[in-house]
Amino acid sequence: MPHLLHIDSSPRNDRSHTRRLTAHFVQRWRDSHPDGTVTYRDIGRNPLPHVTEEWIAAAFAQPDERSQAMQDTLQLSDVLVDEILEADSIVAGIPFYNFGMPSGFKAYIDQIVRVGRTFLFNPDNGESTYTPLVHDKRMIAVISRGDGGYGPGGRNGSLNHLDPHLRTVLRFIGVNDLEIVAAENDEHGGAALVDSLESARRRLMRLANDDPS
Numbered sequence: 001m002p003h004l005l006h007i008d009s010s011p012r013n014d015r016s017h018t019r020r021l022t023a024h025f026v027q028r029w030r031d032s033h034p035d036g037t038v039t040y041r042d043i044g045r046n047p048l049p050h051v052t053e054e055w056i057a058a059a060f061a062q063p064d065e066r067s068q069a070m071q072d073t074l075q076l077s078d079v080l081v082d083e084i085l086e087a088d089s090i091v092a093g094i095p096f097y098n099f100g101m102p103s104g105f106k107a108y109i110d111q112i113v114r115v116g117r118t119f120l121f122n123p124d125n126g127e128s129t130y131t132p133l134v135h136d137k138r139m140i141a142v143i144s145r146g147d148g149g150y151g152p153g154g155r156n157g158s159l160n161h162l163d164p165h166l167r168t169v170l171r172f173i174g175v176n177d178l179e180i181v182a183a184e185n186d187e188h189g190g191a192a193l194v195d196s197l198e199s200a201r202r203r204l205m206r207l208a209n210d211d212p213s
């Protein structure tokens with residue numbers, strides 16, 4: 001039974017383009033995967049904690065050496081990692097903030113990039129110190145930006161630090177199949193926004209219909 005993890009991270013509610021676009025994807029995905037199941041995680045309305053000194057000590061301790069307090073500290077992170085490992089596909093709405101990801105989504109990334117759970121650290125292997133532990137996932141990142149021209153070769157292309165950051169950190173844990181669907185021009189409005197949203201919706205519809213999971 002195919003399983004989709006649906007994440008929203010915009011602090012905006014009805015005005016959020018990424019929320020509308022991920023909802024559109026999920027609706028189409030349900031239509032084309034009638035036996036599929038969906039887990040929803042809203043980190044925009046329910047922000048995640050940032051990592052703390054206690055969290056770091058617990059995450060980097062050997063699992064069999066963790067105290068009960070350390071296990072409790074990692075409980076939410078473990079749930080978030082399980083959600084990823086249990087999914088076949090992930091769709092995540094991510095607003096573009098100050099040329100990168102919003103702090104709420106970065107807090108999520110810090111919770112799921114976990115030694116021993118989503119990657120291994122092999123200090124003695126000179127060729128490859130890291131091994132990804134996540135396999136066979138497709139992720140669709142749905143991004144909305146206020147200005148336009150952030151694509152490759154565009155007038156703001158060199159300011160787009162979100163796409164490369166996402167690709168790097170997701171590849172690090174093993175999510176190599178990443179589709180980035182971006183809408184632009186929220187701050188311009190008018191036809192430029194409408195056209196961009198329409199082309200994002202069309203692409204999401206194709207991705208939902210073709211999703212192999």
Ligand SMILES: Cc1cc2nc3c(=O)[nH]c(=O)nc-3n(C[C@H](O)[C@H](O)[C@H](O)COP(=O)(O)O)c2cc1C
Nearest residue numbers: 010016017018095096097098099144145146147186
């Ligand atoms: C704190 C903040 C920072 C932003 N930084 C940028 C930016 O660097 N470049 C840009 O084009 N738009 C920027 N925007 C505009 C958002 O990317 C745009 O409103 C987008 O639609 C937000 O996603 P949402 O509609 O899902 O909330 C910013 C908006 C906010 C609130």
